Amino acid sequence: MHILLLASAFNSLTQRVHAELRERGHRVAVELALPDGSLPETVRRHDPRLVLAPMLKTAIPEEVWRAYTCLVVHPGPVGDRGPSSLDWAIHEGHEEWGVTVLQADGDMDAGDVWASVPCRLPELPKSVLYRGEVADAALEAVLLAVARFADGTYVPCRQDGAVRVRPYLDQSVRRIDWARDSTRTVLRRLRAADSQPGVLDVFLGGEWYLHGGHPEGVLRGRPGELLATRAGAICRATTDGAVWIPELRPRRLPGAPPTCKLPAVSALGDRLPPLPEAAEAGWSDIRYREDKDVGFLSFSFPGGAMSTEQCRRLLDAYREACARPTSVLVLGGERDFFSNGIHLGVIEAAADPAAESWANIEAIDDLVEAVLTTTDRLVVSAVAGNAAAGGVMLALAADEVWCRSGSVLNPHYRLMGLYGSEYWTYTLPRRVGPAVAERLVREALPIGSAGALELGLVDRVVEAGPGDFAAEVGRLAAHLSALPATTARIAAKKPELETRSVLAAFRERELALMRRTFDDPDAPYHALRRAFVRKERPRRTPRHLAPAQTPPSPSAAGFTGTAPHDVPSRPVS
Template sequence: MHILLVAGAFNSLTQRVHAELRDRGHHVAVELALPDVSLPAAVRRHDPRLVVAPILKTAIPEEVWTAYTCLVVHPGPLGDRGPSSLDWAIHEGVDEWGVTVLQANGELDAGDVWASVACRVPPVAKSDLYRGEIADAALEAVLLAVDRFAGGTHVPRRQSEACEREGLLRVRPCLDQSVRRIDWAEDSTRTVVRKLRAADSQPGVLDVLLGVEWYLHGGHPEGALRGSPGELLATRAGAICRATTDGAVWIPELRPRRLPGQPRPFKLPAVQALGDRLPPLPEHAPPPLPEAADPRWTDIRYREDGSVGCLSFSFPGGAMSTEQCRRLLDAYREACARPTSVLVLGGERDFFSNGIHLGVIEAAADSAAESWANINAMNDLVEAVLTTTDRLVVAAVAGNAAAGGAMLALAADEVWCRSGAVWNPHYGLLGLYGSEYWTCTLPRRVGPAVAERLMRDTLPVSSARAEELGLVDLVVDADPDAFAADVRRLAAYLAGLPATEARIAAKKTELELRESVAPLAGFRERELARMRQTFDDPDAPYHALRRAFVHKECPRHTPPYLAQGPS
């Protein structure tokens, strides 16, 4: 069936719907709802059998929904209406939520119901929840609705009748900054964290810090540090710690308020964003390999169970700056000094990695130099994984992986992936040739022809398709909260297999053989030569594409690779 996805952005959910519908044999194209583009004309040009809107901040025009069946994904349960559905759910601390697929009509969120799927709401940030439990529920609801539409006999429920009968109708306004505002003199740590989580990663919580208005992004409770409410107490891993009435919170990122006539600001590590404004504060750095049970917040943790070590990391948005790459490399080396036979590398939820940190690069005084430093730091990390010969390394991909982050996973001996993760194993959308030894690892896993196609098509790949292609060795069908525990059990089983010891013993010989034929240094040198040429050319598309990405500049047209659909 020819399906057109109409979306405000080709975000994580749109990518997942796109990939999974393609897996099921549908022809899928995308049209972005852009300010200067006539959506009715665009839809007529595609002439789809069905329109699906995974994320849309504007109403579908009447000219479209009267001519085509249009299914809208609403991130709320049956009867919930309004533009801040998920924000309200987290702000109010609900335990259960859901996703509803509605047929577009003349009233927002009020159309007939094609599918509704419930989900849990764990205590995590909105963006994590959106890419995890909400995305799982949305995908299930979309697939159910599409199957019902294709069947031709299903009659969707009238939402108004169902809501009136069950007393479910609840229309709520936009959750604005007047409600999100933190009262540092009154709010507890729990309240502050809840407000920060409900605003992550957009719009953030508007606040005044050191005399300047900032949007605060991300929040983690601190158990030991204390101070006067609102006081800045310490720094750690680029984050700042701020006192509440009964404790403190760590805030990883800040974004300045936009000034009239200026480009849209972007998030940066809090310490970097504050710069010279930040007064001298103690750096409460954790040890290079903090244990998982350590109550202190940090973005890198280690857990050891018998012969299995688990090195987890969680960087905002999946981006890895030069400094973050170096800290993770230090932790990786520490983990490799431990007496384990299997080392699991990966996050427990959400993003695995998206590669270099475009925001930090854009903010640098010399973006070309920072690009070079960042890509070399990523390469150092990937090289360390590729040259580990005294244990098996498993990449545990709990969430999405893209560009250099995908290649970091492919450096491991085995790649285990959660069923809901989306892969983007390419660099072309940023005008980059790519590095992180991809010219070695990607063809080795999927073959040269498939590697070339993945790089050329620049389309998302579902976890199931990734397994078929050979990118992934094992897909773990688990909820986001259960993935890490499932991986630990599987890793313990792998460590106990008689064949594992033989595999480890063979790794050194295999690496020496490969080095004698095609040394890793050669792959790195050739890739980085192409990257250096791009970084040093101020007219290279990479610089404009990076700038547009971090400033969230709206494109004028839907990119052809999306509008045309897969070949």
């Protein structure tokens, strides 16, 4: 049926709902609820059978919900109401939570219930839970509610039980008292504010929003003291330990443009006193381990963005992993984002954004090239969460791509005004064929795991919850390493020098087009990047989202010929 998604932003949950509804045969359009727009007029123009709001911060007008059935996804159990539902749940230490799909009416979060699904809340950051356990529960609830609506006989339930209405969780409640708060308390407050709005703090002569938090097991100091740095993060002492804070965002000054999150060390700049770089610490954004004949190189960068420095460190770690005597190397995070490509925030904050853009794209290209030219083992990309742009192409460089059943992939660049690099003109067509490759980059729509498997974009969908994905990948990787065919597959991989010569032309052409964009101050990329990192709201719904999108078909378009050589239609063994 024709479903209209109303959303405050086309965020991760809205993208997943969009992708999975299309995979199930529905026609889906998206409209953003913007300050200058008229929702009643917009909905009438679409005339959908059902209106669904996966992430909506404003109330649906009465004129709309009286004319159409409007279902709202609320990230809380039945009876929970308020704008900071998940924040409060983490702040208060709830271990069990839920997601409710309710019908819009005159009171926020008070409508009749179409579906409610429970979920666990492990001690993890809000954004990780939102894209993991909460998103899984939300999808289950949405699909159940849509099926009940389509059936036509289901009568939604009134909310007659206990009701708890809580206000917006503001900074007065989020504040950390470094002189009194334990590590557990500090982490809970940091996690409840991740990735927005952060926890406002004052130190080193400035006001900063703290983003992210990880426990430190060894370092100790006076409560509130800065102890060390590591991988761009700062370590700060609590009353009984210490925490790592990866990112900071300066508080916006009156009349100044919005600020963006940056690696903590970069954000502090000259304010940061001399601190030791902790070589051995309880937290790291890159880790390596081995289990018999399988190596696991995991990485987790905030927001999935990879700066020049992060790409170079990951490349060093990859080369070290390739020096180990393993037959299978698993590349990827154990949870959440795989990668979203270059770090637009670091680029925007650079003294010369064009130069930093170039350095970043070269660094990530070097990493992708290293994966593509690995000839002495099988490389598996383990996509635990979402991936976009160059992050998708990094995953496609591997011999096999395994993704979790809840993953969403965005294999395109054009929404940021970029042609793209990371050898995409080689890897994407060889995976899905030239026609589908052209359609994916042109349509610029999210793809769910089932759709990615059907297209050949991934080789395996791992049916596992967010917390079980890593263990299941470990089991599958061990099985792969033990297969007799694995030795033959490794032996059949192209010699490194031959592969490098083939790849050089792809990289040269892609980078020539990227360089032209970076060096042009009037290129749309610069304005789009700035708007993205400052979280500026668009003036209208992007044109590629507003039309009702029909279910995807693997052979819907013709390729326009972006590759400099003929490309094989399937992965090279």
